[in-house]
Amino acid sequence: MARNALAAAVALVPWLAWAQSVTPVEPALAEIAATRWPMQAAVSPDGSRLALVNAVENDKSEIYLVRLAGGAPVRISTGAVPCREQAVAWSPDSRQIAFLSDRQKPGQLQLYVASATGGPARQLTHLTGLLAEPRWSPDGKGVALLFTGNLPRAAGPLDPVLPVAGVAESKIYEQRLAVVDVATGAVRQISPPDFYIYEYDWSPDGAAFAVTASRGAGDDNWWIAQLYTLASDGSGWKSVYRPPVERQIAVPRWSFDGRSILFIGGLMSDEGSTGGEIFQVPAELPPGATGEARSLTPGMTSSASSLMPARGARQLYFSEHYDGGSAISKLDPATGTIERLWQGDESINPPFEDSGFSISDDGKTSAVIRSSWREPPEVWAGPIGSWSERTRANAGRKPLWGEAKSLHWSSDGFHVQGWLLYPMNFDAARHYPMVVAVHGGPASSLKPSWPRPGFNPTLLSQQGYFVLMPNPRGSYGQGEKFTRANVKDFGGGDLRDILAGVDEALKTAPIDPRRVGLTGWSYGGFMTMWAVTQTTRFGAAVAGAGIANWQSYYGENAIDQWMIPYFGATVYDDPAVYARSSAIDFIKQVKTPTLVVVGSGDGECPSPQSFEFWHALKTLGVKTELVVYPDEGHRFSKPTDQRDVLLRTIRWFNENLR
Numbered sequence: 130m131a132r133n134a135l136a137a138a139v140a141l142v143p144w145l146a147w148a149q150s151v152t153p154v155e156p157a158l159a160e161i162a163a164t165r166w167p168m169q170a171a172v173s174p175d176g177s178r179l180a181l182v183n184a185v186e187n188d189k190s191e192i193y194l195v196r197l198a199g200g201a202p203v204r205i206s207t208g209a210v211p212c213r214e215q216a217v218a219w220s221p222d223s224r225q226i227a228f229l230s231d232r233q234k235p236g237q238l239q240l241y242v243a244s245a246t247g248g249p250a251r252q253l254t255h256l257t258g259l260l261a262e263p264r265w266s267p268d269g270k271g272v273a274l275l276f277t278g279n280l281p282r283a284a285g286p287l288d289p290v291l292p293v294a295g296v297a298e299s300k301i302y303e304q305r306l307a308v309v310d311v312a313t314g315a316v317r318q319i320s321p322p323d324f325y326i327y328e329y330d331w332s333p334d335g336a337a338f339a340v341t342a343s344r345g346a347g348d349d350n351w352w353i354a355q356l357y358t359l360a361s362d363g364s365g366w367k368s369v370y371r372p373p374v375e376r377q378i379a380v381p382r383w384s385f386d387g388r389s390i391l392f393i394g395g396l397m398s399d400e401g402s403t404g405g406e407i408f409q410v411p412a413e414l415p416p417g418a419t420g421e422a423r424s425l426t427p428g429m430t431s432s433a434s435s436l437m438p439a440r441g442a443r444q445l446y447f448s449e450h451y452d453g454g455s456a457i458s459k460l461d462p463a464t465g466t467i468e469r470l471w472q473g474d475e476s477i478n479p480p481f482e483d484s485g486f487s488i489s490d491d492g493k494t495s496a497v498i499r500s501s502w503r504e505p506p507e508v509w510a511g512p513i514g515s516w517s518e519r520t521r522a523n524a525g526r527k528p529l530w531g532e533a534k535s536l537h538w539s540s541d542g543f544h545v546q547g548w549l550l551y552p553m554n555f556d557a558a559r560h561y562p563m564v565v566a567v568h569g570g571p572a573s574s575l576k577p578s579w580p581r582p583g584f585n586p587t588l589l590s591q592q593g594y595f596v597l598m599p600n601p602r603g604s605y606g607q608g609e610k611f612t613r614a615n616v617k618d619f620g621g622g623d624l625r626d627i628l629a630g631v632d633e634a635l636k637t638a639p640i641d642p643r644r645v646g647l648t649g650w651s652y653g654g655f656m657t658m659w660a661v662t663q664t665t666r667f668g669a670a671v672a673g674a675g676i677a678n679w680q681s682y683y684g685e686n687a688i689d690q691w692m693i694p695y696f697g698a699t700v701y702d703d704p705a706v707y708a709r710s711s712a713i714d715f716i717k718q719v720k721t722p723t724l725v726v727v728g729s730g731d732g733e734c735p736s737p738q739s740f741e742f743w744h745a746l747k748t749l750g751v752k753t754e755l756v757v758y759p760d761e762g763h764r765f766s767k768p769t770d771q772r773d774v775l776l777r778t779i780r781w782f783n784e785n786l787r
Contacts, residue, residue, distance in 0.1 A: 176489035207232035289730030289762035319363035404432030404605035432605035435485025439492035450605035471514030475501035530590035547599035562644035563595035569651030571603035583771035601626035619710035662715035669785035677742035679707035687732035722752035728761030
């Protein structure tokens with residue numbers, strides 16, 4: 130007994146040394162909570178001014194205009210007391226801005242216009258419902274916007290879904306395109322009432338719109354949206370491009386001559402997370418004809434995320450996911466020539482907004498919101514790649530986590546990239562535990578970015594862990610072939626990529642191979658549930674908003690259209706392909722202690738999936754815990770819940786990776 134007790138005590142020495150080095154998480158949480166994220170940075174068409182939308186406390190925001198040549202910022206507002214003011218759009222002559230504000234009634238945005246030199250803002254609309262994406266007409270006489278009348282909840286699949294009561298789908302709320310007359314405030318809804326409009330662009334002459342749209346529920350049908358044109362008077366609704374099932378479309382933009390429409394097309398798993406190649410299709414077609422899209426960037430080894438035309442210079446710029454970072458390039462549509470202008474290991478737009486960057490008409494001035502693990506978010510402006518910092522809202526913020534290293538490794542012939550975040554106060558003479566954090570999507574890209582509140586594995590670094598964040602096949606950043614490489618193979622090649630990344634990390638840094646954990650949210654939550662059924666390599670796991678059973682999930686989630694491009698058929702036509710990737714079918718192989726967390730109103734990854742996984746582990750005697758957060762959707766919004774899920778994650782790994 131004494132010998133066994135001594136052996137146990139010796140075995141505890143490394144753990145005790147590590148545990149004593151763990152610092153309280155409160156300072157890091159305070160740093161993140163104190164960070165002020167710029168919501169928008171928009172350069173005026175003439176390049177003289179910058180409009181800034183800054184977040185303030187209690188979900189409020191403020192708009193400032195700054196002369197790039199120098200001078201004090203000018204506050205543009207509907208009143209002295211802060212409210213929600215956002216979505217700035219410059220008039221073509223750079224003399225006015227349009228924006229949305231809920232000054233009249235909290236929570237109800239309305240359209241306002243104001244002079245770029247200051248003065249009172251003028252309210253144009255008095256609508257009930259959701260307003261979004263205002264844009265001026267080329268002649269400056271009208272402002273278009275997206276309008277969803279009488280919408281009873283926030284729009285988007287990341288927000289909590291309403292509980293079903295009564296007849297399902299008895300009421301579908303369509304987002305329509307409307308045009309507001311600047312002189313009178315008159316509003317005309319011009320798109321068909323049975324179509325949901327996702328994105329749009331004015332033609333150069335202002336006579337028409339290019340829109341992406343579909344019939345039916347907006348949250349679900351984005352994956353089958355088509356490209357249409359519509360005359361600005363509401364006539365002439367025409368389908369100009371119907372993409373194949375494996376291609377989603379986003380960011381429609383008219384060509385400079387108005388004869389064609391450009392867009393980003395690719396395999397995309399989430400609305401708002403854009404990546405793919407740049408395509409072009411004719412705007413005018415014979416009656417009844419549908420155009421054929423031509424890729425202008427075939428074989429591109431990055432993923433385009435936004436299109437920014439500089440119409441005065443007739444140059445097309447675009448932002449990219451590239452090798453675990455960001456990039457900006459210029460494309461000549463006539464020749465297909467791409468010129469890389471800048472790239473960096475950082476993020477240049479807020480997550481899940483893909484707002485890219487803003488650019489003046491002559492292409493000489495741009496603005497970006499930049500952040501990384503070392504630098505908090507700030508607005509930078511100037512020539513692309515030669516920006517100067519224009520805000521210092523987060524000058525006092527300090528990174529309370531370790532340094533990051535970009536890793537590359539080979540897997541099944543693919544070139545895979547990932548980030549290895551080192552422990553804070555790293556000591557090369559010691560060995561540390563590691564947690565693998567798998568991003569959502571799967572069509573997404575993990576890039577360096579200042580942490581936000583909520584589920585964020587970055588803070589495990591502050592707790593004395595290495596954190597490996599891989600970009601396995603299915604991710605953006607290495608071209609469309611790589612993004613499509615997990616079709617009909619969820620949990621196959623992408624899991625092999627992740628495990629090969631673990632091997633690379635073990636060769637790179639002093640990591641204890643016996644103390645490796647796994648976590649992720651959404652697709653990362655699925656990968657966590659799946660991986661613990663396929664390997665015992667992980668000593669602990671935290672599955673956030675995961676998917677345990679693809680067959681039952683198909684009928685439970687609110688966005689089933691996204692699955693067909695990945696699985697090749699509905700679950701009713703090919704149930705076997707869904708079963709092959711379902712963790713529940715291999716559940717008796719799990720030995721890993723697993724914490725399961727989910728929001729009760731999650732429409733993307735509904736809570737029954739988490740219940741199913743947790744119930745099985747509990748029945749089989751595997752250590753597990755389930756936490757359901759009331760009234761939360763796929764993305765948590767309550768600060769108390771954001772904090773709680775992070776602290777539970779840290780506690781679970783601290784308890785089980787000893």
